[in-house]
Amino acid sequence: MAKLGDYIEQIRGVSYKPTDLHDSLDEESVTLLRANNIQDGHIVMDEVVYVAKNKVVEKQYLKKGDILICTSSGSKELVGKAAYIEENIPITFGAFCKVIRPKTECPKYIGLFFQSPYYRKSISGLSAGANINNIRNEHIEGLEIHLPPLNEQRRISAVLDKVSDLIAKRREQLDKLDELVKARFVEMFGDPVLNPMDWPTYQLADMADIVSGITKGRKTKEQDLIEVPYMAVSNVKDGYIDWTTIKTIWATQSEIDQYRLLPDDVLMTEGGDPDKLGRGAIIQNPLENCIHQNHIFRVRLNENIILPVYFAEFLQHQKAKQYFLRCAKQTTGIASINMTQLKELPTLVPPRALQKDFTNTVEQINKSKLTIQQSLDKLEVLKKALMQQYFG
Secondary structure, eight states, X not given: OEEGGGGEEEEEOBOOOGGGEESSOOTTEEEEEOGGGEETTEEXXXXXXXXXGGGOOGGGSOOTTOEEEEOBOSOTTTTTOEEEOOSOOSXXXXXXXXXXXXXXXXXXXXXXXXXXXXXXXXXXXXXXXXXXXXXXXXHHHTOEEOOOOHHHHHHXXXXXXXXXXXXXXXXXXXXXXXXXXXXXXXXXXOOTTTOXXXXXXXXXXXXXXXXXXXXXXXXXXXXXOEEEEEEOGGGBOSSSBOOSOOEEEEEOHHHHHHHOOOTTEEEEESEESGGGTTOEEEESSOOTTOEEBTTEEEEEEOTTTOOHHHHHHHTTSHHHHHHHHHHOEEETTEXXXXXXXXXXXXXXXXXXXXXXXXXXXXXXXXXXXXXXHHHHHHHHHHHHHHHHXXXX
């Protein structure tokens, strides 16, 4: 094992004032990356800023082989996240980041080290102390790294790159299938905002039973309580249910009977970021006696009129999103809707037979998605195992 500090140079980010920023990229400015631009081991060019070139020294421009890391953040989970730079780019980085510049012939190997379980565990260990939300030079320099012969470093890098490429392709395939669903929806029903096919519009309450959920921390006089799973806001994403973490709550039998979720119920959130307001998803296979919290609305549709797959997709298009934004209450960046507003959601209702055709199409696409997702899951397990094997 070797000390990482013997094989790298650390370069601090650019310090600047608000007056040093430009409104756009011009001859006197350069694109500057911040911690939010580091996502899942890659650089994303969302919400970049432009800083005056005279604030940047030559070594602060990103070069092929650099590793850009977040060194300071209010969130310990974000501190230490890293991205490998594949090419020389005329871009710099801010003071809450730093660049690790390897001094070895295979910088990619060191770049992969910064995605390893050992690295993440080490950074988490540092952050477990007294509010350490900053990575200092000595923290990085003191990390231990196994440096096999150069040919082995290149082989390991090639293997992990191959697996990463396959993972990226699987994710791209899933994204394209999601795009196919949206395209098929518009092809069959038209843009809901324009409603070119002149479908009739009904308020949601005319076609669905809508209820709020159970309140956490409520007081009850009943002694016979049952522990049951419940859906929280974090479980309801835009178009799917996230089963990563399922919480439980103690409830009475009457509460379970009142709030129990059934297959094909649509769950919708009452609040959150404005761009995610009114997000909803079908819960197709709820856990036994699963209920939902009060910040989620359960929409149980009259399937003689409107089908869940059609309605769930309708929610992801602009007619529904614009309606929620117009009527939502917004405070400090958080928006919310109430029961009355949801019940009044103007919903386009095409013929049920056409909705059924769309449902069949989505079910076939979902079968393809399931196959790809299973492949993706196996590849991600393989990558984790290889990272553990190579870097500890």
